[in-house]
Amino acid sequence: MGFQRVAEIQEFEKIDKKLIELDDKKILLTKVEGNYYAISNKCPHMGGSLYEGSLQDGVITCPRHGAKYDAKTGKGLGKPKILFLEFKMHDDRSYPVMVEGSDILIDINAE
Ligand code: FES
Structure with a gap:
């Protein structure tokens, strides 16, 4: 399927994250340091x-349960915790993003 248009740059003037639904997948699109991920x-x-979590300094x-992920790469940065128990950290999946004119495109089928 390749890259699909999911948002416009101008939407990110007032927000820093957006929930995208594409082919039954839910994707978190963020703007960090002027780039989209x-x-x-x-x-x-x-x-x-x-999407319902907080985005701060790209994290x-x-x-x-408070697990932390790099919004750029999906890399796990902080383990989930329930009370005093810490759980294993897994990386989140990331997707390629491309800007074309004023449009933001995502390729959800890329390996
Ligand atoms: S579901 Fe995200 S930290 Fe547990």
Whole structure:
């Protein structure tokens, strides 16, 4: 399928993240340091919505148990915790993003 148009640059004047639904997949599109990045919205720990988490300095924190991910790459940066128990960290999946004119495109089928 290749790259598909999912948003416009101008939408990100007032927001820094957007939830995209594409072919039954939920993708978190973020703007970090002027560039756009896409990772799966589903937290690899127990499926929390990363869109509902906080984005700060390029790090997205899952609202459910606090796991932290690099919004640029999906790399796990901080383990999920429930009370005093820490869980194994898994990386989130990332997707290629391309800007074409005023459009933002994502390729969700890229390996
Ligand atoms: S579901 Fe995201 S940290 Fe548990």
